[in-house]
Amino acid sequence: MKISxxxxxxxxxxxxxxxxxxxxxxxxxxxxEIGELANLIKGGEIxxxxxxxxxxxxxxxxxxxxxxxxxxxESAILQKYPYKxxxxxxxxCVCGE
Amino acid sequence: MKISxxxxxxxxxxxxxxxxxxxxxxxxxxxxEIGELANLIKGGEIxxxxxxxxxxxxxxxxxxxxxxxxxxxESAILQKYPYKxxxxxxxxCVCGE
Numbered sequence: 592m593k594i595s596x597x598x599x600x601x602x603x604x605x606x607x608x609x610x611x612x613x614x615x616x617x618x619x620x621x622x623x624e625i626g627e628l629a630n631l632i633k634g635g636e637i638x639x640x641x642x643x644x645x646x647x648x649x650x651x652x653x654x655x656x657x658x659x660x661x662x663x664x665e666s667a668i669l670q671k672y673p674y675k676x677x678x679x680x681x682x683x684c685v686c687g688e
Numbered sequence: 689m690k691i692s693x694x695x696x697x698x699x700x701x702x703x704x705x706x707x708x709x710x711x712x713x714x715x716x717x718x719x720x721e722i723g724e725l726a727n728l729i730k731g732g733e734i735x736x737x738x739x740x741x742x743x744x745x746x747x748x749x750x751x752x753x754x755x756x757x758x759x760x761x762e763s764a765i766l767q768k769y770p771y772k773x774x775x776x777x778x779x780x781c782v783c784g785e
Contacts, residue, residue: 592690592691592765592766593691594690597734604769604771604779605780605781606780607780608781608785618729625722627782632757643759643763644768646750646753646764647761647767647769648756648768649746649750650737650761650765651765653743653746656729660729660739661736662740666691667741667744668694668740668744668747671741671745672697672701674701685701688705688709
């Protein structure tokens with residue numbers, strides 16, 4: 592699935608609810624998902640099924656924010672990650688941390 | 689660009705660095721990006737260019753985590769968001785918050 596198609600899917604599913612909730616509260620929902628991921632990865636053993644779900648949720652809530660902020664996520668991603676590092680101009684990236 | 693292609697792009701660019709940094713510190717980098725987004729949206733006026741960059745970064749760090757956790761992000765997303773809400777079985781979603 593294309594990133595642009597996923598953004599449309601999230602818009603179709605949730606935009607009315609996202610608009611009603613608003614930007615700040617949507618950000619809080621994203622943070623909740625971040626917290627759930629933290630909870631899953633802080634220990635040693637990873638439950639792949641649960642982690643998959645949280646990663647999907649983080650992508651989805653970030654996409655809801657993009658919809659509310661009127662940002663084309665695929666364009667934003669291609670601009671920042673154009674198949675090379677925009678800092679060192681290489682792939683793989685050879686920047687220091 | 690497909691989600692799976694983006695995951696491969698991030699793997700090609702950053703996997704060695706991600707592995708060296710490890711899961712916990714990669715999570716902290718994700719949180720830093722979350723903080724940068726918070727900083728941009730807490731006020732009134734939105735700088736679309738900066739917000740686009742932070743949203744792309746959040747997606748990218750989440751993808752780095754997926755690589756480290758050996759999760760196929762596109763499959764994870766399609767399983768959780770199969771063109772309808774998996775809770776109310778509708779599109780658009782009609783669940784209460």
